[in-house]
Amino acid sequence: MKSRQYHHYRCVTLAFESKRWGMRRVLVTGGASGIGAAVAAALDQGGHEVVRADLRGSDDVQQLDVGDPVQWASVLAANERFDGLVNCAGIRIRTALVDIDVDEWDSVLRVNLTGTFLGVQALARSWIASSSPGSVVNIGSTTSFSAVPGQPHYCASKAAVAMLTKAAALELAGHNIRVNAVAPGPIVTPMLQTRLDEPGQEDWLKAQVPLGRLGHTSDVAAAIVFLLSDEASFITGVTLPVDGGWLTR
Ligand SMILES: NC(=O)c1ccc[n+]([C@@H]2O[C@H](COP(=O)([O-])OP(=O)(O)OC[C@H]3O[C@@H](n4cnc5c(N)ncnc54)[C@H](O)[C@@H]3O)[C@@H](O)[C@H]2O)c1
Incomplete structure (x- = not known):
């Protein structure tokens, strides 16, 4: 019950915060689930127009495979101009x-890294062509900076997202386009649930977090809303940990 009240409070606060800035239309990839669905809801409650896109399309989620440049072009052609991208x-x-084959390696890099690159590139091209800037937030991970065993392709992809964020920020700053990222620690979503179902994993993960708990999607959504907003107008190229202190060690 306490947790439900806390979430209600966080949603109201997020909605208030996101009303204070001028962004109007935001594209959220991975918007069908987890962190993407939470940030889309926070932006929507803040009065912004949100387009959710995902591999799993539905009535209110546009179909997009982020690894396919042709599908990015289709989504941009089917919509009005976006002011922000998550x-x-x-x-x-x-x-x-030792057990990863090259197809598995490529599939992780294709979604996490190439998909992020294609999104930044597509939106940056449209903003430069229309001489009107926008703001991007990418999703890294604590594994952008600190390895964990059993997922080297994921770790490599997320480290690359942090550097892509810096490189894009540097190159696009002259157009007043900001590019930032968040680095979530363990956040309770369907992605993490598969790991929580393994014996001992929940206790191990909590033990890595100095604040002693797993994260909520609203924790990450709050940081994303801030980085997208004009409140962060002098911030670009950062990857902000949202990790309960994981990266302090
Ligand atoms: N949950 C965590 O603990 C955690 C921690 C650090 C970083 N992250 C990152 O946060 C982001 C969101 O993850 P989540 O935990 O909300 O997971 P999730 O599985 O709940 O959501 C991921 C979404 O991405 C979509 N997706 C997968 N492949 C796609 C593709 N090719 N094209 C378009 N959409 C595709 C899925 O359909 C799903 O809706 C991911 O980048 C993840 O790596 C999550």
Whole structure:
């Protein structure tokens, strides 16, 4: 009950915060689930127009495979101009390094890294062509900076997202386009649930977090809303940990 009241409070606060800035239309990839669905809801409650896109399309989620440049072009052609992009689509596969075949390696890099690159590139091109800037938030991970065993392709992809964020921020700053990222710790979503179902994993994960709990999707949504907003107008190229202190060690 306490947790439900807390979430209600966080949603109201997020809605209030996101009303204070001028962004109007935001594209959220991976918007059908987890962190993407939470940030889409927070932006929607804040009065913004949100287009959710996902591999799993539905009546209110546009179909998009982020690894396919042709599908990015179709989504941009089918919509009015976007002011912001949240690159939330991602996959994680847990396999030991010695057991990963090249197809599995490529599939993780294709979604997490190439998909993020294609999104930044597509939106940056449209903003430069229309001489009107926008703001991007990518999704890294604590594994952008600190490895964990059993998912080297995921770790490599997320480290690359942090550097892509810096490189894009540097190159696009002259157009007043900001590119930032968040680095979530363990956040309770369908992606993490598969790991929580493994014996001992929940206790292990909590033990890595100095604040002693797993994260909520609203924790990450709050940071994304801030980085997208004009409140963060002098911030670009950062990857902000939202990790309960995981990366302090
Ligand atoms: N949950 C965590 O603990 C955690 C921690 C750090 C980083 N992240 C990152 O946060 C992001 C969101 O993850 P989540 O936990 O909400 O997971 P999730 O599985 O709930 O959501 C991921 C979404 O991405 C979509 N997706 C997968 N492949 C796609 C593709 N090719 N094109 C378009 N959409 C695709 C899925 O359909 C799904 O809706 C991911 O980038 C993930 O790596 C999550």
